[in-house]
Amino acid sequence: MLLQQLISGFATGGLYALAALGLVLIYKTSDVVNFAQGEMAMFSTFIAYTAMTSYGMSYWEAFILALLFASALGFIVERFFIRPIQNAPVLSLLIVTLGLMMIVNGIAGWVFGFETHSFPAIVGGELKIFDAVISKSNLLTLVITVFIMGILFYMLKYTLAGIAIRATSENPTIARLMGIAVNHVYSITWVVSSILGAIAGMFIAPTTFLDVNMMSSVLLKAFTAAVLGGFTTFVGPVVGGLILGVLENIASGYISAQLSSTFAFALIVIMLWIKPTGLVGQKVGKKV
Amino acid sequence: MGKKFIKKLFVIAFALIFTLGIILTGCGNKNNEQPSTPASQKEQTKKELAQGVTDTTVKVGTTLALTGPVAVIGTPMLHGMQAYFNYINDQGGVNGRKIELIYKDDQFNPAVTVQKTQELVEQDKVFALVGTLGTPGLLASMDYIVQKGIPDVYQGSGSSKFAIPFKKNYFPVQPNYTTEGHVLAQYAVDNLNAKNIVIIYQNDEQGTEGLNAIKEQLEKLGKSDLLKAAVPFNTTDVDFSTPVLKAKEANGDVVILLGTAKPLAGIAVKAKEIGYKPQFLASYVVSDLTMFKLAKDAWNGAIVAGWAYPIYGKTENEPKVKLFLDTIKKYFPNETPSGYHVAGWIAAQTFVEGLKRAGDNLTWDGFIKAMETFKDWNDGLAYKLTYTETDHSPQRAMYFMKAIYKNENEYTYEIITDYIEPK
Incomplete structure (x- = not known):
């Protein structure tokens, strides 16, 4: 039972981590925590679902359509909701993303309805590891999460675009003076993060089923994962997500099932108390 | 200038969407509000109504x-x-x-x-x-x-x-969930000949009320030892492997599921994934077809309670x-x-x-x-309603249906028992 719980915990943790990566990307560039991330992901997933069920597209066509839609959505949100107030205090930006969360959720309910649907997985079937079982789709999620994490890490560290993003994050004014198109950088991060969200949504939906509230609990766990592992790195949320997934299962298996969610939040408090930067987070100099 | 214009356009578009939404929902309310009829008030004085x-x-x-x-x-x-x-x-x-x-x-x-x-x-x-x-x-x-x-x-x-x-x-x-719990327990013992009963219940009012009722009825039947484990889950849970694994560990041959469709479908899918095939017995709360859409073939063979007179199958032509x-x-x-x-x-x-x-x-x-003159009233689609001066308990009897899943478009519940009243 323990092995199965560990493995299932890893599988769920992978979902949390994937959802957290988009959050961290936006946070790293603009210090904004995008509360609407989950709802935007849910909306894109619904686009894929509608494309498959109502327009008879294949999984991959729908997948790509959803990614295209997600990039447009990310672009629009940044261009029309975030940019006009980009010089406002971070708190105002947080409120805007909170508002966006409700707007996107409301519109999704209006357009797609409130029913719960099943969403196909990329691959079916299970894999046996000793006594325990993991679904191939969950395994693939883990692989893709680590892969995306690697790409983001590499891009940020070694490519020109990455350097531009880091410079913008460090000091937007000086970055602009150095010839970096700061607005483009913001645009790109929102587009990429929205795409990451859509991918996360389409990987999570087979497990949680698809409805307008599918991301609400996942996103909370993604936050926890990011805080636990460190909001400032890409490795952080992945480590945090996996640990959270496993800890949740252990807690509900051996301590109390009623308190498994409570446990996650207690963990945030404890983490912030002991090591505010997260397990693998580095200390970042405060912007002045 | 252009930037401002686009911004304005956007604001207007959103304002439109929202007003439209409000008007639409508002209409729904207005349609049914009856005009007040002052004429009818006069008549009221005649008799005491x-x-x-x-x-x-x-x-x-x-x-x-x-x-x-x-x-x-x-x-x-x-x-x-x-x-x-x-x-x-x-x-x-x-x-x-x-x-x-x-x-x-x-x-x-x-x-x-x-x-x-x-x-x-x-x-x-x-x-x-x-x-x-x-x-x-x-x-x-x-x-x-x-x-x-x-x-x-x-x-x-x-x-x-x-x-x-x-x-x-x-x-x-x-x-209510108490009545249902009684029937579920009775059915598991009498008809399914359960040896190891495991209850997986939603950690809320529905789940706990049902859980207590099942325990109560098992005790009444002198079969309390059949209940091997009772495992809760939360509606916000993403991973249901723990409750499923605990049920498996307890060797549950009949697993009673109390909760709403989404988590119960997640549990059925997880059980199938790890190759655990108990007889699922579920609350009437999930007796509509949603379970088939979500859990697909993992729901095949599950037994679900029902209370309202069945409208499909054999009864279709009854007046x-x-x-x-x-x-x-x-x-x-x-x-x-x-x-x-x-x-x-x-x-x-x-x-x-x-x-x-x-x-x-x-x-x-x-x-x-x-x-309060209702006595086993059975003319409607409810089954034998009785109200007395001191007891307004709802319908007590329920029946059971078996889930049959053939493929994505062909699935149904087949009724397998008559109405069963708890002892």
């Missing part, structure tokens, strides 16, 4: 969720009621009185339910509340309704609090079922008759039966007395 009753009309009210996530239940339930009231009105009403149904959308928000209930009672002055929906809202408005003493027929909720402790003006119809199917088809031709239509239909039917029995004695007291 309760509020909302004239010589030609009886006004009743209901609160349901018609927008928001629960609208998928509220809307068909309302239509079921409207269909039956229309059918009765087309025949000239009850004792010459036509029934007017005033409905209010509470969005499944308890605060709104309380407010809308007060509106119905005090402004619209309805004679009775019929077919209201949603446990949190109904519990929130319960104190007010008890204090007013207005008859309240059929609560769309499985809570036992409407029947226990006894409330003079409440007439619950659908079985009382045919009447239901034909009437829904007549008034709502675009809708597939579902269990929620049946619920609304039963609410209306039960109220109308009470109204018939009350005759012209249409005070609240007179109506309540008439309701």
Whole structure:
């Protein structure tokens, strides 16, 4: 039972981590925590679902359509909701993303309805590891999460675009003076993060089923994962997500099932108390 | 300049969307608000009648969720009621009185339910509340309704609090989770010959009430030792491997599932994934077809409780079922008759039966007395309703159905037992 719980915990943790990566990307560039991330992901997933069920597209066509839609959505949100107030205090930006969360959720309910649907997985079937079982789709999620994490890490560290993003994050004014198109950088991060969200949504939906509230609990766990592992790195949320997934299962298996969610939040408090930067987070100099 | 213009355009577009939304929902409310009829007030002086009753009309009210996530239940339930009231009105009403149904959308928000209930009672002055929906809202408005003493027929909720402790003006119809727990336990022991029972329950009112009832009944049957484990889960859980693994570890051959469709489907899928195949036995809460859509073949073979008279299969041509199917088809031709239509239909039917029995004695007291003459009333789609002066317990008997999943388009529940009453 323990092995199965560990493995299932890893599988769920992978979902949390994937959802957290988009959050961290936006946070790293603009210090904004995008509360609407989950709802935007849910909306894109619904686009894929509608494309498959109502327009008879294949999984991959729908997948790509959803990614295209997600990039447009990310672009629009940044261009029309975030940019006009980009010089406002971070708190105002947080409120805007909170508002966006409700707007996107409301519109999704209006357009797609409130029913719960099943969403196909990329691959079916299970894999046996000793006594325990993991679904191939969950395994693939883990692989893709680590892969995306690697790409983001590499891009940020070694490519020109990455350097531009880091410079913008460090000091937007000086970055602009150095010839970096700061607005483009913001645009790109929102587009990429929205795409990451859509991918996360389409990987999570087979497990949680698809409805307008599918991301609400996942996103909370993604936050926890990011805080636990460190909001400032890409490795952080992945480590945090996996640990959270496993800890949740252990807690509900051996301590109390009623308190498994409570446990996650207690963990945030404890983490912030002991090591505010997260397990693998580095200390970042405060912007002045 | 261009930037500003685009911004403005966007604001306008959003403003439009929102006003449209408000107007649309607003319309729904307006349609049904009846113009006040000062003429009818004159007639009221002749006989002593309760509020909302004239010589030609009886006004009743209901609160349901018609927008928001629960609208998928509220809307068909309302239509079921409207269909039956229309059918009765087309025949000239009850004792010459036509029934007017005033409905209010509470969005499944308890605060709104309380407010809308007060509106119905005090402004619209309805004679009775019929077919209201949603446990949190109904519990929130319960104190007010008890204090007013207005008859309240059929609560769309499985809570036992409407029947226990006894409330003079409440007439619950659908079985509560306590009654259901008793039947589930009995069926698992008597018919499934369970050796190791495991209960996986939702960590909320529904789950815990059902859990306690199952324990109670097992004790009554002297079979408490059959219960090997009771494992809770939370609706917000993403991964259900722990409850499933615990059930497997306890060697559960019959696993009783108490909860809502989404998590229960997640549990069924997880069990299939790890190759664990117990006999699932589930609450009537998931007896609609959603489970097939979510869990697919993982739901094949599961047994689910039911309480309302079945409308498909063998019973399809029985007169009382045919009447239901034909009437829904007549008034709502675009809708597939579902269990929620049946619920609304039963609410209306039960109220109308009470109204018939009350005759012209249409005070609240007179109506309540008439309701208390129900003895094994079985003419409607509810099964054997009995109310006495001291006990307004809802229907006790339930039956069971087996899930049959062939492929994505072919799935159904097949009825496998008669109505079973707990010992």
